[in-house]
Amino acid sequence: MSDIVIREVAKDVWIFSRPFARLGIFPMGGRSTAIKLQQGGVWVLASTPLTQDTRNKIDELGEVKYIIGADAVHHLFLGEFKRAYPNAKLIGVEGAIGNMSDKSLRFDGLWGRDPPGTNYGFEDEIKHCYFSGFRNEDVAFLHTPSKSLIEADLLLNLPANEQYSKSSSSVYGTIKPDSWFHRAIIKSTTTNAEAMRRDATTVANWDFDRIIPCHGDVIETDGNRMWRALYNAFIN
Numbered sequence: 338m339s340d341i342v343i344r345e346v347a348k349d350v351w352i353f354s355r356p357f358a359r360l361g362i363f364p365m366g367g368r369s370t371a372i373k374l375q376q377g378g379v380w381v382l383a384s385t386p387l388t389q390d391t392r393n394k395i396d397e398l399g400e401v402k403y404i405i406g407a408d409a410v411h412h413l414f415l416g417e418f419k420r421a422y423p424n425a426k427l428i429g430v431e432g433a434i435g436n437m438s439d440k441s442l443r444f445d446g447l448w449g450r451d452p453p454g455t456n457y458g459f460e461d462e463i464k465h466c467y468f469s470g471f472r473n474e475d476v477a478f479l480h481t482p483s484k485s486l487i488e489a490d491l492l493l494n495l496p497a498n499e500q501y502s503k504s505s506s507s508v509y510g511t512i513k514p515d516s517w518f519h520r521a522i523i524k525s526t527t528t529n530a531e532a533m534r535r536d537a538t539t540v541a542n543w544d545f546d547r548i549i550p551c552h553g554d555v556i557e558t559d560g561n562r563m564w565r566a567l568y569n570a571f572i573n
Contacts, residue, residue, distance in 0.1 A: 340356055341354065342500070342534045346483075349373035350370065351394060353371070354385075355386075356506060358506075360422070364506065364510065367384055367500065369384045369414075370382045371398060379395060379403075380462075381403065381554055382405045382489075383406065383502050384411045385559050387421055400461075401456070402418070403426050403459055404419055405420060407476055408433070408489045409473050409474045410473050411433030412433040415429065415433075416442055423501065430449050430474045432474040449469065449474055455468075462480060466536050467540050470530065470532025471526060472526040475490050483547065484544055486545040486560055487548075488549075489550070493550060494496040494553075495512040495553040496510055496553070520569075523568065545561065546561065548563065
């Protein structure tokens with residue numbers, strides 16, 4: 338039986354949640370997100386394997402036009418997505434290049450390399466903010482129609498209950514956005530405080546209620562307050 342949980346969290350926004358243990362030990366969960374765009378086509382943040390169940394649902398939504406790598410470390414499955422959808426644009430972060438074993442993969446866009454303000458074609462529905470002052474060089478995304486913030490390592494919401502709901506493995510460990518421990522993690526992974534202040538404030542000023550993290554449970558409501566609680570020291 339598949340251990341992936343596939344569900345629609347908002348109209349045309351689908352998540353693919355599965356177990357993932359950091360270093361094979363700590364259960365953080367993994368999640369991909371697929372969005373059926375109003376302009377046509379599908380935008381996918383690809384952070385989990387492209388299983389048959391995953392592909393079946395994505396194909397139901399339409400033609401994949403964008404494959405997104407959310408930061409420098411969420412790159413493991415970009416190759417299999419690109420091979421499955423060769424006509425899609427592959428967009429990631431410059432910091433992922435050195436971490437990837439498959440050096441043949443060609444990107445159509447790279448945050449950190451491309452000039453600030455570069456548009457990739459989906460901005461009518463999905464905004465993006467590149468965190469150059471964060472160790473993993475994450476990108477935060479705002480799906481404006483559903484008021485959903487989508488991100489990888491910028492905010493955790495553990496334990497990963499949904500992601501382990503079909504698994505025989507136990508889930509443990511609590512890291513909440515409004516905890517001192519999570520704020521300490523953010524401080525320790527900040528490489529440029531000025532850039533973090535700029536980008537954390539940009540996201541805080543976005544209009545969102547839901548947060549879809551790669552690691553941990555979806556925050557269905559009150560997401561903007563949780564973001565501000567985590568990044569309070571950086572928000573202007």
